[in-house]
Amino acid sequence: MLDGFAALGHATLAALQKLGRAFLFLLATLGGLPALLPRPRLLLKEFFSVGVLSLLIIVVSGLFVGMVLGLQGYVTLSKFGAEESLGVVVALSLVRELGPVVTALLFAGRAGSALTAEIGLMKSTEQLSGMEMMAVDPVKRVIGPRYAAGFLSMPLLAAMFSAVGVLGGYFVGVGIVGVDEGSFWSQMQSGVDWREDVLNGVIKSIVFGFVVSWIAVFEGYDCVPTSEGVSQATTRTVVHSALAVLGLDFVLTGLMFS
Amino acid sequence: MDAHIRIEGVTFYRGDRMIFDDISMEIPRGQITAIMGPSGTGKTTLLRLIGGQLVPNAGHVYVDGQDVAALSRSELYTLRKRMGMLFQSGALLTDLSVFENVAFPLREHTRMGEDMLRDMVLMKLESVGLRGAHALMPAELSGGMARRVALARSIALDPDLIMYDEPFTGLDPITMATIVTLIRRLNDAVGITSLLVSHDIHETLSIADVVYLISEGKVVERGTPDTLSNSNSAWVKQFLQGLPDGPVPFHYPAPSLAEDFLGQRDA
Numbered sequence: 001m002l003d004g005f006a007a008l009g010h011a012t013l014a015a016l017q018k019l020g021r022a023f024l025f026l027l028a029t030l031g032g033l034p035a036l037l038p039r040p041r042l043l044l045k046e047f048f049s050v051g052v053l054s055l056l057i058i059v060v061s062g063l064f065v066g067m068v069l070g071l072q073g074y075v076t077l078s079k080f081g082a083e084e085s086l087g088v089v090v091a092l093s094l095v096r097e098l099g100p101v102v103t104a105l106l107f108a109g110r111a112g113s114a115l116t117a118e119i120g121l122m123k124s125t126e127q128l129s130g131m132e133m134m135a136v137d138p139v140k141r142v143i144g145p146r147y148a149a150g151f152l153s154m155p156l157l158a159a160m161f162s163a164v165g166v167l168g169g170y171f172v173g174v175g176i177v178g179v180d181e182g183s184f185w186s187q188m189q190s191g192v193d194w195r196e197d198v199l200n201g202v203i204k205s206i207v208f209g210f211v212v213s214w215i216a217v218f219e220g221y222d223c224v225p226t227s228e229g230v231s232q233a234t235t236r237t238v239v240h241s242a243l244a245v246l247g248l249d250f251v252l253t254g255l256m257f258s
Numbered sequence: 259m260d261a262h263i264r265i266e267g268v269t270f271y272r273g274d275r276m277i278f279d280d281i282s283m284e285i286p287r288g289q290i291t292a293i294m295g296p297s298g299t300g301k302t303t304l305l306r307l308i309g310g311q312l313v314p315n316a317g318h319v320y321v322d323g324q325d326v327a328a329l330s331r332s333e334l335y336t337l338r339k340r341m342g343m344l345f346q347s348g349a350l351l352t353d354l355s356v357f358e359n360v361a362f363p364l365r366e367h368t369r370m371g372e373d374m375l376r377d378m379v380l381m382k383l384e385s386v387g388l389r390g391a392h393a394l395m396p397a398e399l400s401g402g403m404a405r406r407v408a409l410a411r412s413i414a415l416d417p418d419l420i421m422y423d424e425p426f427t428g429l430d431p432i433t434m435a436t437i438v439t440l441i442r443r444l445n446d447a448v449g450i451t452s453l454l455v456s457h458d459i460h461e462t463l464s465i466a467d468v469v470y471l472i473s474e475g476k477v478v479e480r481g482t483p484d485t486l487s488n489s490n491s492a493w494v495k496q497f498l499q500g501l502p503d504g505p506v507p508f509h510y511p512a513p514s515l516a517e518d519f520l521g522q523r524d525a
């Protein structure tokens with residue numbers, strides 16, 4: 001019984017310590033970002049491997065999610081004779097929710113896990129401590145560009161996801177099940193509000209980008225420098241990112257649309 | 259003769275295990291000092307203490323008269339720019355080519371033009387015999403080649419102190435002789451202070467000016483290669499001649515065999 005309490009206490013302390021480390025690490029990372037300004041090439045390189053290489057999975061997923069929305073939306077709406085509203089339904093679901101959330105989940109699996117594994121391996125092969133001995137701060141040189149690339153690509157990827165998703169909905173809705181093209185687009189145009197819907201969606205994806213990238217680089221930097229440690233850190237990145245995204249989505253939705 | 263590095267009463271623990279027990283050493287400037295000792299005694303740990311990556315539990319490490327553990331981050335980095343370190347594992351950056359690895363410290367710390375940088379890098383690679391390999395990636399190198407690239411990188415900024423952690427392991431005899439000559443030449447030509455950790459007794463004794471033998475957290479013996487070769491101490495004799503029996507511990511600290519094998523089976 002007492003042992004149980006002691007174990008619980010230990011686990012809580014360890015979790016708090018890790019949270020503390022994560023915050024200090026975030027501060028150091030953000031503090032190091034201005035050092036990137038004179039060296040945009042470092043950022044571009046990471047932007048490519050984090051953002052551009054995630055593009056394919058984002059586009060394909062966006063297309064399918066949009067097509068499914070088109071089908072499901074049509075089936076439900078046609079019961080009420082409101083098929084013309086299919087455009088609004090597809091666009092709102094994507095821009096407000098599915099775009100930011102699904103992108104963040106895919107991003108965590110595709111780019112976040114890769115970031116964690118890369119940084120963890122650099123740690124376990126002494127590349128990070130080698131850099132330190134060369135008087136180069138790995139937080140500025142390795143973490144900074146990766147972190148920045150992560151949170152900058154997220155809103156762009158989410159926008160891409162939503163745009164392709166709308167096209168997917170259009171193919172199915174207008175192309176296959178035969179909703180009127182004019183009302184598909186015009187209803188979408190009048191039903192989606194810039195500030196209320198689009199901007200809030202963008203804010204969500206910025207927040208998710210910030211958090212998922214933070215988790216990914218921190219887990220890599222903080223991992224136990226062994227193969228096992230790296231693999232566990234990679235798993236944690238995906239799990240913690242998913243939980244954080246879904247939890248934050250609830251909170252943000254509550255704040256934005258209440 | 260002034261000391262480049264002065265280690266005073268350093269005690270260091272890894273968890274509960276004592277690695278150094280009130281150890282004191284002096285590394286003379288402009289000479290080659292070798293540190294030898296059984297595997298796992300803490301030679302790499304000692305280099306990390308000197309580089310400020312680890313902090314002693316007690317005592318001080320002075321480099322150029324500065325207490326390493328008391329330096330601010332930026333002072334420490336300034337100090338490290340004048341320190342080269344060759345890691346036991348090489349620690350090359352795996353996402354950069356051989357050329358870019360050697361160029362790395364130059365790009366980070368100097369504003370050198372591209373032409374001059376290229377010349378510098380190729381010159382450093384030439385000195386370790388790998389100019390031809392400049393376009394390869396670290397994954398395409400053998401262990402010995404990787405270490406030579408790492409060596410070229412650690413001398414890229416022309417430091418005044420270099421720490422070599424096992425520079426000879428995995429090298430063929432010819433390369434080994436080249437590296438030995440290179441270390442000696444760096445020392446004679448530009449007066450670099452070299453700190454050499456190695457198990458290769460023959461090579462080490464042939465180039466070192468001063469040798470420290472350490473074991474179980476203490477300095478066992480200090481002297482020139484000659485005095486050590488003629489030493490009467492049973493420990494020194496056994497270590498230098500590589501005899502299996504004698505006072506040098508080969509085993510990591512452990513309970514007695516009987517306890518481990520016959521003891522509590524149910525535990």
Ligand SMILES: Nc1ncnc2c1ncn2[C@@H]1O[C@H](COP(=O)(O)OP(=O)(O)OP(=O)(O)O)[C@@H](O)[C@H]1O
Nearest residue numbers: 272273277295296297298299300301302303304346
């Ligand atoms: N990160 C670490 N955590 C805990 N203990 C460690 C760590 N690194 C090294 N040790 C312990 O410290 C002791 C000294 O290690 P060190 O790497 O300095 O030995 P070494 O003298 O360089 O050995 P070798 O000649 O095999 O390279 C070892 O017994 C090891 O068990």
Ligand SMILES: [Mg+2]
Nearest residue numbers: 301302346423
């Ligand atoms: Mg070692």
